[in-house]
Amino acid sequence: MIEYRNLRVAVLGGGSVGSQVAALLLQHGEELAARAGAGLELVGVAVRNPDAPRDTDIPAHLITTDAESLILGADIVVELIGGIEPARTYILQALNSGADVITANKAVLANHGPELFEAAEQVGAQLYYEAAVGGAIPIIRPLRDSLAGDRVKRILGIVNGTTNYILDRMDTRGDELREALAEATRLGYAEADPTADIGGFDAANKAAILASLAFHTTVSLDEVYCEGITGVTGEQVRAARKAGYVVKLLAICERITADGVEGVSARVHPALVPLDHPLAAVHGANNAVFVEAEAAGSLMFYGAGAGGVETASAVLGDLVSAARRHVAGGPGVAESTHANLPVFPIASAITRYQVTLEVNDEPGVLATIAQLFSDHSVSVEAVSQSVAGGQGAERPTATLVIVTHEAIESSLAATVASLTASPVVASVVSVLRVEG
Amino acid sequence: MIEYRNLRVAVLGGGSVGSQVAALLLQHGEELAARAGAGLELVGVAVRNPDAPRDTDIPAHLITTDAESLILGADIVVELIGGIEPARTYILQALNSGADVITANKAVLANHGPELFEAAEQVGAQLYYEAAVGGAIPIIRPLRDSLAGDRVKRILGIVNGTTNYILDRMDTRGDELREALAEATRLGYAEADPTADIGGFDAANKAAILASLAFHTTVSLDEVYCEGITGVTGEQVRAARKAGYVVKLLAICERITADGVEGVSARVHPALVPLDHPLAAVHGANNAVFVEAEAAGSLMFYGAGAGGVETASAVLGDLVSAARRHVAGGPGVAESTHANLPVFPIASAITRYQVTLEVNDEPGVLATIAQLFSDHSVSVEAVSQSVAGGQGAERPTATLVIVTHEAIESSLAATVASLTASPVVASVVSVLRVEG
Structure with a gap:
C-alpha cells in the first residue's frame, strides 16, 4: 500500500455536476490518487438546500451549507455553483487562502476572468476550467x-x-x-x-x-x-x-x-x-x-458539451492536474495575455453573407439591386431567383437570394440599409453569415 | 523589453519536421518566449548530411553533424531523427545529462518507452511526445x-x-x-x-x-x-x-x-x-x-496526422511546455503505469465479424453453415446471399455474407477453421471485424 500525501477537496454546489463529481471521487478515489500521486479526500459538499433531490446520493455527513468554512479547510476547491455571485466571492476566498480552484463556470470567467487569474497569480495558486467550455471535450x-x-x-x-x-x-x-x-x-x-x-x-x-x-x-x-x-x-x-x-x-x-x-x-x-x-x-x-x-x-x-457526468469528467481531470501540481510544487502555468491585441467590434468582421430579399417582379430590378451592392463595395458571388410570389399582394414579387464574396460587416450593414430603403425591395427577408 | 532566462534548444534531425521546427522557432521565437516565460535559443540542428536539400533553409552556422556535442550543451533536446538507433541512444544521453526531451518518434517509444521514461524519472527530466501520435492533433x-x-x-x-x-x-x-x-x-x-x-x-x-x-x-x-x-x-x-x-x-x-x-x-x-x-x-x-x-x-x-509543418506544431507546443516547466521547476508529470493491467492477446478480443463465403449452391447448405457457427457459440446476426456465381466452375456456387453478433476472436477463428474444412464451403473469401 503506497502512502500518499492527502489533499483536502471541497466541492461547492450539489447540482447535477457537483453530485456526480462527489460520487465519482468517492468511487474512484484510489485510482485517481495513484494517477495524481496524492490522496484526494472529499471533505465536504456545500449546498444551498441539503434536502434537495439529487441525481446521485451524497453521504449526509459530507453535506454542509457553510461554504466559507469548507473553503478555508481545503487544498483544492471545486466551484460548481454557476452564475456570478456568490461563485466569484468563493473563488476569490479560495485563491486568497492559497487553494487551487477548479471551476466549470463560464459566466464568472467571461465576466471576471482577469480578476480571478490575477488573484491566482498573486498567491501562486492555479485556476483550472477545462469544464467551462465544451463540457467533457478537452479544449x-x-x-x-x-x-x-x-x-x-x-x-x-x-x-x-x-x-x-x-x-x-x-x-x-x-x-x-x-x-x-x-x-x-x-x-x-x-x-x-x-x-x-x-x-x-x-x-x-x-x-x-x-x-x-x-x-x-x-x-x-x-x-x-x-x-x-x-x-x-x-x-x-x-x-x-x-x-x-x-x-x-x-x-x-x-x-x-x-x-x-x-x-x-x-x-x-x-x-x-x-x-x-x-x-x-x-x-x-x-x-x-x-x-x-x-x-x-x-x-x-x-x-x-454538457451533462452532469460528462462535465464531471473534465472537472476530475482538472482535479488530478491540480493534485499533481501540489505534489510537484512550482507555480504552474500562468494565463498568458502577452499578445494583448486590440479587440475589434463586429463592424470590422469579414465574412460572406446570404441576403434574401422580396423584390418587385419587374424589369430592371436585378440591375438596381446589383448596383446597390456595388455602391458599398460588396461583391456578389451568386444570385438565384425563386418563382414569383406575393400572390394576392398589391403587385407581384419575386424572392432573390444573393450570396456575397467576403465583405466587411460595416459595408454589408450599409448595403442592407440601402436595400431596406429601396423602392424596388418589398422586404429584406433575412441576412445570414456564411462560415466555414 | 522583458528579459527572460534563456533555454538552449538542440534539434536532432534536419528532415521535413526538423527543418520546419527550426524555421518556426527562428521566426516566432519572441512570441514563444512570451508564452513560455523563457527565451528559446536554437543552438544547433544536427544532421547526417549538411548538404542534403531541405524544405526550408536552416542557417548554415546552426548545422552540425556532431549530435553528441550539441546534446551536451542543451537544456531541451528535440529528437526528430526517427527509427530506433541512434535516436534511442541520443534520447538517453540527453535525459542523463538532465535535459528535457521532445520526440515525434513513435518507434522508439513503442519499443523502448519504459526504458526512456525510467531514465527521465531518475534525473527528474521530462519526455514529451505529443507529435508521436496523430501529428498535429492534440491527443x-x-x-x-x-x-x-x-x-x-x-x-x-x-x-x-x-x-x-x-x-x-x-x-x-x-x-x-x-x-x-x-x-x-x-x-x-x-x-x-x-x-x-x-x-x-x-x-x-x-x-x-x-x-x-x-x-x-x-x-x-x-x-x-x-x-x-x-x-x-x-x-x-x-x-x-x-x-x-x-x-x-x-x-x-x-x-x-x-x-x-x-x-x-x-x-x-x-x-x-x-x-x-x-x-x-x-x-x-x-x-x-x-x-x-x-x-x-x-x-x-x-x-x-502527418506533414512537416503540422507535426512541427505539436513539437513546438511541447517545447513551450518544457520551457514553462524549466521556469516553474518541479519534477513535472511522471508517466503513470499504476494500473499495470494484464495485456491480453487478440484471441481474447470480442467484436463483431463479417464473414464472406463462397458455398455450394445446393439445398441444406445454409443450415450446415449455421450449425458450424452455432457449434462454436458464435451467434449470427444477419445472413445475405448474393445471386449464384461460379459460372464455368465445376458446380454452381453462391456468395454468403454472414454478420455475427459479438463473439470472442478465438471462437471466430475456430469457426473459420471449420468453415474452411467443410465440404459445402468452396472458399472463405474474407473475414473482417466490424467496429464502432
Missing part, C-alpha cells in the same frame, strides 16, 4: 498547451448544446423554433428559462474564454458580438439546406486586420455552414470546436 | 491530463494517414490497392518503401503508445496484434459500402475482461466502420482518434 489544454507553439487563426465552435439540438431538429424534422424548443425543454436540454441559451449569451461567455486563451489577449464578454437563434425560422433552415447549408449557432474567434492593425474579434450568431464542413455533421446536443492554426492546419474536437 | 495531453479523472473504455484510432488515403481512394474512386498506393507514393503520402504503413506497423507503434497512456499500463509493441491492409481488395471495399460500411485501418485499444480477469488489449487491423460513425467521415490522409470514456462518453479528435 482548454489543447489551446493552452498543445497549440502554445502555433498561431491560432480562427476558432469556429458549436459550444451550446441546447441551440444545436434545436437547430438540428429544425433541420432534420422540419420543426419550427418553438416546437423544437418545447421538445428540448421536455428532454431536459433546455432550462425552464431558456434565454441564456437561445439568446446566445451562454455561447458568448464561451467565445470570450476561447478567444482570450487562443490569442493571449484579454477578451471580455462585452466585446463579444452576440445574436441568438430567436430569429431563425423553419423556412430559413429549409432554404439553407436546399442551398447546401445547415444553420448552426457558432462562436467565432478570429485574428483579423482592420485598417492595417492586427487584432482579434469574437462573435456569436447563427451562420450558414456548408454541408461538407465537419461542423455540419455535429448533431443533437453535441458540441464541437473547429480550430484553424497556421502550422497545425484544421483540427476538430468533438463530444458531449 | 497525448487529452489522454494524460484531461481524461486523468475518467476511465477510458476504448480508443478507435485512424492513426496512419497513408493507409487512410489509400482506403479512402479505394472507396471513393474504386481503385484497387496497388493503384491507390501508386497515387499515394506519387503525392508523397507513402514512402519509397511503404511496408511500415501498409503493413500496419506504424499504426501498431501508435496503438502501443495510446494503450499504455490510456490504461496506465505498459503495453509493448509485441503485445499489439498487427494486420495491415495488403489483403484488402477493391471488391471488399465495394461490398462493404453496399452493406453500409467503409473499410478503415483502425488502431483499437480496449479494456476487456477475459476469464473473469480485467485487462486490456491493443490491435491494428482493417475493420468495417458503419457509414454513420464519425470515423467513417475521415477522408484522405487525415487522422482521427475516437475515445469512449466512462464519464465523458464519446469524444473525437481530428486533424492532419
Whole structure:
C-alpha cells in the first residue's frame, strides 16, 4: 500500500455536476490518487438546500451549507455553483487562502476572468476550467498547451448544446423554433428559462474564454458580438439546406486586420455552414470546436458539451492536474495575455453573407439591386431567383437570394440599409453569415 | 523589453519536421518566449548530411553533424531523427545529462518507452511526445491530463494517414490497392518503401503508445496484434459500402475482461466502420482518434496526422511546455503505469465479424453453415446471399455474407477453421471485424 500525501477537496454546489463529481471521487478515489500521486479526500459538499433531490446520493455527513468554512479547510476547491455571485466571492476566498480552484463556470470567467487569474497569480495558486467550455471535450489544454507553439487563426465552435439540438431538429424534422424548443425543454436540454441559451449569451461567455486563451489577449464578454437563434425560422433552415447549408449557432474567434492593425474579434450568431464542413455533421446536443492554426492546419474536437457526468469528467481531470501540481510544487502555468491585441467590434468582421430579399417582379430590378451592392463595395458571388410570389399582394414579387464574396460587416450593414430603403425591395427577408 | 532566462534548444534531425521546427522557432521565437516565460535559443540542428536539400533553409552556422556535442550543451533536446538507433541512444544521453526531451518518434517509444521514461524519472527530466501520435492533433495531453479523472473504455484510432488515403481512394474512386498506393507514393503520402504503413506497423507503434497512456499500463509493441491492409481488395471495399460500411485501418485499444480477469488489449487491423460513425467521415490522409470514456462518453479528435509543418506544431507546443516547466521547476508529470493491467492477446478480443463465403449452391447448405457457427457459440446476426456465381466452375456456387453478433476472436477463428474444412464451403473469401 503506497502512502500518499492527502489533499483536502471541497466541492461547492450539489447540482447535477457537483453530485456526480462527489460520487465519482468517492468511487474512484484510489485510482485517481495513484494517477495524481496524492490522496484526494472529499471533505465536504456545500449546498444551498441539503434536502434537495439529487441525481446521485451524497453521504449526509459530507453535506454542509457553510461554504466559507469548507473553503478555508481545503487544498483544492471545486466551484460548481454557476452564475456570478456568490461563485466569484468563493473563488476569490479560495485563491486568497492559497487553494487551487477548479471551476466549470463560464459566466464568472467571461465576466471576471482577469480578476480571478490575477488573484491566482498573486498567491501562486492555479485556476483550472477545462469544464467551462465544451463540457467533457478537452479544449482548454489543447489551446493552452498543445497549440502554445502555433498561431491560432480562427476558432469556429458549436459550444451550446441546447441551440444545436434545436437547430438540428429544425433541420432534420422540419420543426419550427418553438416546437423544437418545447421538445428540448421536455428532454431536459433546455432550462425552464431558456434565454441564456437561445439568446446566445451562454455561447458568448464561451467565445470570450476561447478567444482570450487562443490569442493571449484579454477578451471580455462585452466585446463579444452576440445574436441568438430567436430569429431563425423553419423556412430559413429549409432554404439553407436546399442551398447546401445547415444553420448552426457558432462562436467565432478570429485574428483579423482592420485598417492595417492586427487584432482579434469574437462573435456569436447563427451562420450558414456548408454541408461538407465537419461542423455540419455535429448533431443533437453535441458540441464541437473547429480550430484553424497556421502550422497545425484544421483540427476538430468533438463530444458531449454538457451533462452532469460528462462535465464531471473534465472537472476530475482538472482535479488530478491540480493534485499533481501540489505534489510537484512550482507555480504552474500562468494565463498568458502577452499578445494583448486590440479587440475589434463586429463592424470590422469579414465574412460572406446570404441576403434574401422580396423584390418587385419587374424589369430592371436585378440591375438596381446589383448596383446597390456595388455602391458599398460588396461583391456578389451568386444570385438565384425563386418563382414569383406575393400572390394576392398589391403587385407581384419575386424572392432573390444573393450570396456575397467576403465583405466587411460595416459595408454589408450599409448595403442592407440601402436595400431596406429601396423602392424596388418589398422586404429584406433575412441576412445570414456564411462560415466555414 | 522583458528579459527572460534563456533555454538552449538542440534539434536532432534536419528532415521535413526538423527543418520546419527550426524555421518556426527562428521566426516566432519572441512570441514563444512570451508564452513560455523563457527565451528559446536554437543552438544547433544536427544532421547526417549538411548538404542534403531541405524544405526550408536552416542557417548554415546552426548545422552540425556532431549530435553528441550539441546534446551536451542543451537544456531541451528535440529528437526528430526517427527509427530506433541512434535516436534511442541520443534520447538517453540527453535525459542523463538532465535535459528535457521532445520526440515525434513513435518507434522508439513503442519499443523502448519504459526504458526512456525510467531514465527521465531518475534525473527528474521530462519526455514529451505529443507529435508521436496523430501529428498535429492534440491527443497525448487529452489522454494524460484531461481524461486523468475518467476511465477510458476504448480508443478507435485512424492513426496512419497513408493507409487512410489509400482506403479512402479505394472507396471513393474504386481503385484497387496497388493503384491507390501508386497515387499515394506519387503525392508523397507513402514512402519509397511503404511496408511500415501498409503493413500496419506504424499504426501498431501508435496503438502501443495510446494503450499504455490510456490504461496506465505498459503495453509493448509485441503485445499489439498487427494486420495491415495488403489483403484488402477493391471488391471488399465495394461490398462493404453496399452493406453500409467503409473499410478503415483502425488502431483499437480496449479494456476487456477475459476469464473473469480485467485487462486490456491493443490491435491494428482493417475493420468495417458503419457509414454513420464519425470515423467513417475521415477522408484522405487525415487522422482521427475516437475515445469512449466512462464519464465523458464519446469524444473525437481530428486533424492532419502527418506533414512537416503540422507535426512541427505539436513539437513546438511541447517545447513551450518544457520551457514553462524549466521556469516553474518541479519534477513535472511522471508517466503513470499504476494500473499495470494484464495485456491480453487478440484471441481474447470480442467484436463483431463479417464473414464472406463462397458455398455450394445446393439445398441444406445454409443450415450446415449455421450449425458450424452455432457449434462454436458464435451467434449470427444477419445472413445475405448474393445471386449464384461460379459460372464455368465445376458446380454452381453462391456468395454468403454472414454478420455475427459479438463473439470472442478465438471462437471466430475456430469457426473459420471449420468453415474452411467443410465440404459445402468452396472458399472463405474474407473475414473482417466490424467496429464502432
